[in-house]
Amino acid sequence: MALVLQYLYLDKTMAVSNNQIDAKKEFVALLGLPDLAISTEATFIRHRSLSSTFEIYKDDGILREYFPSSFIIMDSKIGNVNE
Amino acid sequence: MIEFKNINKSYKLGKNNTVAALKDININIKEGSVVVLKGSSGSGKSSILSLVSAISKPTSGEVIVDNKQISKLSDRFASEYRLNNIGIVFQKYNLVEDISVEQNVILPLIPKNLDSDLVESKVDTALDMFGIKHYKNSTVKNLSGGEQQRVAIARAYINEPKIIIADEPTANLDEKLSLDFIEIIKDLKKQNKTVIIATHDPLFFNLDIVDKYIEMKNGSII
Amino acid sequence: MNKYINLYLLEYSINSLLRQKYKNIFITTILTFLIFILSSMFFITSSIKNELQFSVESLPEITVQKLISGKHYDIEVDRVNEILSITGVNDATARVWGYYYFVNAGVNFTLVGIEQFEKQYKDSLQNLVDSSKGFDESNAYIGQGVKEIMRKNYFKEYFNFILPDGSLKKINIGGTFKSDTNLESNDVIVLSKENMRSIYGMSEEYATDIVVKVANPDEVATVAAKIKLLYPDTRVITKNDLKVSYQNIFDYKSGVFLALFIVSLFTFFIIVFDKASGLSSSERKEIGVLKAIGWSLDDVLKEKFYEGALISVFAYLLGVFLALGFVYGFGAPLLRDIFSGYSELKTAFELPFVLDVQTMVLVFFLSVPIYIASIIIPSWRVASMDADEVMR
Numbered sequence: 001m002a003l004v005l006q007y008l009y010l011d012k013t014m015a016v017s018n019n020q021i022d023a024k025k026e027f028v029a030l031l032g033l034p035d036l037a038i039s040t041e042a043t044f045i046r047h048r049s050l051s052s053t054f055e056i057y058k059d060d061g062i063l064r065e066y067f068p069s070s071f072i073i074m075d076s077k078i079g080n081v082n083e
Numbered sequence: 084m085i086e087f088k089n090i091n092k093s094y095k096l097g098k099n100n101t102v103a104a105l106k107d108i109n110i111n112i113k114e115g116s117v118v119v120l121k122g123s124s125g126s127g128k129s130s131i132l133s134l135v136s137a138i139s140k141p142t143s144g145e146v147i148v149d150n151k152q153i154s155k156l157s158d159r160f161a162s163e164y165r166l167n168n169i170g171i172v173f174q175k176y177n178l179v180e181d182i183s184v185e186q187n188v189i190l191p192l193i194p195k196n197l198d199s200d201l202v203e204s205k206v207d208t209a210l211d212m213f214g215i216k217h218y219k220n221s222t223v224k225n226l227s228g229g230e231q232q233r234v235a236i237a238r239a240y241i242n243e244p245k246i247i248i249a250d251e252p253t254a255n256l257d258e259k260l261s262l263d264f265i266e267i268i269k270d271l272k273k274q275n276k277t278v279i280i281a282t283h284d285p286l287f288f289n290l291d292i293v294d295k296y297i298e299m300k301n302g303s304i305i
Numbered sequence: 306m307n308k309y310i311n312l313y314l315l316e317y318s319i320n321s322l323l324r325q326k327y328k329n330i331f332i333t334t335i336l337t338f339l340i341f342i343l344s345s346m347f348f349i350t351s352s353i354k355n356e357l358q359f360s361v362e363s364l365p366e367i368t369v370q371k372l373i374s375g376k377h378y379d380i381e382v383d384r385v386n387e388i389l390s391i392t393g394v395n396d397a398t399a400r401v402w403g404y405y406y407f408v409n410a411g412v413n414f415t416l417v418g419i420e421q422f423e424k425q426y427k428d429s430l431q432n433l434v435d436s437s438k439g440f441d442e443s444n445a446y447i448g449q450g451v452k453e454i455m456r457k458n459y460f461k462e463y464f465n466f467i468l469p470d471g472s473l474k475k476i477n478i479g480g481t482f483k484s485d486t487n488l489e490s491n492d493v494i495v496l497s498k499e500n501m502r503s504i505y506g507m508s509e510e511y512a513t514d515i516v517v518k519v520a521n522p523d524e525v526a527t528v529a530a531k532i533k534l535l536y537p538d539t540r541v542i543t544k545n546d547l548k549v550s551y552q553n554i555f556d557y558k559s560g561v562f563l564a565l566f567i568v569s570l571f572t573f574f575i576i577v578f579d580k581a582s583g584l585s586s587s588e589r590k591e592i593g594v595l596k597a598i599g600w601s602l603d604d605v606l607k608e609k610f611y612e613g614a615l616i617s618v619f620a621y622l623l624g625v626f627l628a629l630g631f632v633y634g635f636g637a638p639l640l641r642d643i644f645s646g647y648s649e650l651k652t653a654f655e656l657p658f659v660l661d662v663q664t665m666v667l668v669f670f671l672s673v674p675i676y677i678a679s680i681i682i683p684s685w686r687v688a689s690m691d692a693d694e695v696m697r
Contacts, residue, residue: 003626020657021359023485027433029363030495031417032400032516034547036356037448037491039645040413043404046492047415048554049547050368050514051377138597158689159601166599177594182320190595193313194604202313242599 084114084277085135085246090144092130104130106302108144112295114245115275117268119287122299128281131299132248135279136169137161148246166194170239174251176231178238180224184215187223188238209237213267229260236267246277253284261286268292311607318611332576333620339572340624340672341631345640346565347664348632350555352656353644356488357551361544365516366525368542369532379511384536388517391531393524399512401501405466405494410454415493418501433490434480444479445500450491452481464494469506476500487655573675592687605688606681613677621673625665633658 028034034049043051087110093103105127112118120128133139134146137153138161146154153164170191178187188206210216213233223231232252239247253261261284269292271278280287287293298305322329369388371380380399388397401418434446445464447455455464455478465473482490502509517532519525529541592605631637636655 003622003629006626006629020485023433023483024356024359024489025363027482027486027489028360030419030433031402031489031493032365032368033402033415033417034357034361034364036353036488037415037450037493038353038488040415040450040492043413046404046413049550050370050542136597159603162596162599162601162604165597166601169599171597173594173597177590179320179324179591181324186316186320189313190317190600191598193311193317194600196311196313199312238598 084149085112086110086145086147087131087134088145088147090134090141090146092127092134092139093142104302105134105141108302108304110297110304112277112279114277115272116294117272117278117292118280118295118297119290119293120279120281120297120299121283121288123283125301126299127302128299129250130302132171132250132279132281135246136171136248137164166191167242168244168246170242170244170247172232172235172239172247172249172252174254176235178223178231178234181222183220183222184210184226184234184237185219187234188241190238191242205241209241212240212270213237228255229263232256232260232264233267240271244276246279247271249278249280249282251282251284252280253282253286258286265290265292314604314608315611318608318615321608322612322615329616333616335572335576336617336620336672336676337624337627339569340621340668341627343565343569343671344625344628344664344668345632345637347661347668348628349637349640349644349656351661351664352632352659354551354554355659356657357554360489361548361551364544364547366519366522366544367517367529367532369515369517369536370540370542371514371536371538372540373538377513379507380514380539382510382512385515387535388515388532391528391535393519393521393528394517395520396518398516400514400516401498401505401507402513403501403505405504407454407458408467409458412454413492414451416501416504417493417495418498419495420498433482433486443475443477445476446480446482446495447478448482448490448493449484449487451494452478466504468504474500474504484655569671576676576679588684589687592684596688602685602688606685609681609684610677613680614673617673617676620676621669624672625668632656 033047035047037046039045087108090105090108091103092105093101095101108127108131110131120131122128130139134141134154135148137146137156141154144154145152148164148168151164153161156164179190185206188209189202192202192205206219207216210219213236215230215233215237218226218230218234223234226234232255252264256264265286268278268280272292288296369380369384371378382399385397385399388394403416405414405416406412407414455461461478463475463477465475468474476496482493496504501507507513517528519528525543525545529543533539533541595605595608596602632640633656
């Protein structure tokens with residue numbers, strides 16, 4: 001029962017409203033950049049879809065794995081897609 | 084009504100170690116009779132009780148109850164047979180101590196999934212019959228030995244089985260309570276129940292109500 | 306109701322659980338915790354995926370990047386004209402964007418340059434921004450996170466960018482992006498392309514990449530191929546590629562799955578081992594007595610099933626309930642650090658609430674049936690044996 005109530009409550013408050021969806025779409029259309037700003041320190045995570053797997057070399061001379069974000073977020077295959 | 088034909092029962096206690104608990108037993112028990120199995124521990128009394136209640140199967144031979152062969156029943160039918168025909172009063176009562184008397188007595192009724200009215204009335208009847216109605220909601224561990232035994236008997240009785248089995252019922256009772264128990268047996272006999280008692284209590288050795296004595300020693304009848 | 310649920314049996318099961326109160330409370334707590342962690346992770350990943358889905362349609366159909374020796378290089382702006390001449394191409398624009406490392410705070414901002422005099426931008430910008438000033442040369446619009454960082458470093462009305470030659474460029478803060486777009490805009494600063502070029506020291510002839518609009522979705526692949534033929538030194542990314550990459554962002558190869566999997570396995574083995582390593586002698590005797598009273602194997606198993614179900618279903622509901630509150634109510638305090646990593650610039654992690662039935666069902670099947678099985682199996686073994694020990 002509590003679960004149902006909680007679901008209803010969350011639906012009202014936290015769910016994405018249409019206005020919000022429109023705002024998000026507009027913003028993305030404006031910038032044209034994919035990916036969320038959840039992890040900003042490593043560029044190959046921040047703009048994962050536009051970066052290649054070699055980005056990590058470009059970012060830092062000392063090769064440092066940006067853990068745990070890169071552990072969690074699967075590498076985008078776009079970098080290796082040729083066709 | 085109960086027949087043992089050429090019953091042999093052995094137990095395996097390990098590799099190459101078999102114990103013969105019963106050797107070539109033949110018994111005939113009429114319906115509505117009270118039977119006492121005499122004998123010291125290890126003589127095979129408990130094995131006979133197990134066989135009558137289809138808790139175990141004989142190594143060879145047949146057990147026939149009410150013209151039905153129960154010695155080779157599958158688990159499901161054996162359980163059903165026990166549920167409807169047998170009531171067991173264990174030596175150590177084997178009650179669930181942390182719950183109430185009512186909840187203990189109800190146990191044999193649970194598999195039948197009956198209406199709550201019916202269950203209520205059966206419970207009340209059984210508790211009434213053995214004089215423990217006022218303990219209905221008491222926790223079992225708070226009762227005395229004699230009272231607990233009555234609970235065990237009520238539990239055995241509740242499905243109104245034809246056969247009631249008691250294993251050393253007076254082992255933990257004083258004389259007064261033992262006599263009370265004998266009164267209960269008389270009541271059961273009046274209802275035409277077949278009662279089988281395994282005991283080595285001399286109190287039972289010369290009772291009028293007992294129809295048959297079977298003395299056991301080392302797995303055979305003497 | 307009586308036919309399906311045997312209430313007396315249920316009562317007996319409840320009492321049976323209460324008889325071993327502490328052990329059962331312990332197990333329930335572990336199960337709840339496990340389900341809580343699993344669900345939280347699933348909720349987070351599923352919300353992130355959903356968030357990405359909202360925006361994917363608005364992304365440009367094709368993005369063209371120049372790659373030399375595996376690294377990004379600025380692309381020539383006049384390539385735009387060539388691309389425009391490909392059939393099917395509606396529009397092609399050169400983009401200037403990149404990163405700016407703000408030394409004082411040790412954070413990375415994403416800078417995006419747009420043409421201030423294009424009317425379409427002006428209108429949509431006004432919609433997205435809580436702003437005070439209009440968009441022009443000297444102004445920038447920033448995300449919430451940027452604003453916070455700048456404020457902490459005493460930049461309230463304006464900000465100084467350090468140019469490649471060492472000089473400072475002052476840019477006024479014109480407004481902040483609305484919190485609705487937080488997950489996308491948190492670290493973003495939007496400037497005019499002119500300002501961008503001077504901050505990066507990039508000449509007019511170059512841009513960061515080129516975005517291409519194609520009217521007909523079916524033609525995108527062909528256009529992309531043509532561009533690639535035209536400019537072999539580029540990487541051409543289509544919207545479809547993006548969609549695909551969003552699908553696998555948290556797939557089975559990613560650490561999320563692995564971590565969760567290991568945690569679940571480990572905890573389960575502990576519980577199941579404890580249960581399945583055989584029942585205690587008192588439990589065996591209890592089953593023996595029940596069988597002697599007349600309970601069949603089915604009845605015994607049904608009772609054990611009720612016991613297992615009571616614990617695991619309760620743990621499931623409680624775990625999910627707590628996870629929902631944790632993730633959506635509190636923004637998942639510790640877990641979100643796993644996703645943000647070492648970011649100095651953290652978003653508020655206000656994830657959108659999406660009811661993913663699939664996930665809930667998955668978590669259910671990972672926990673409840675396994676626990677119930679771990680209770681039933683040892684009981685089944687005991688209950689199938691002859692109960693004659695009970696007589697001795």
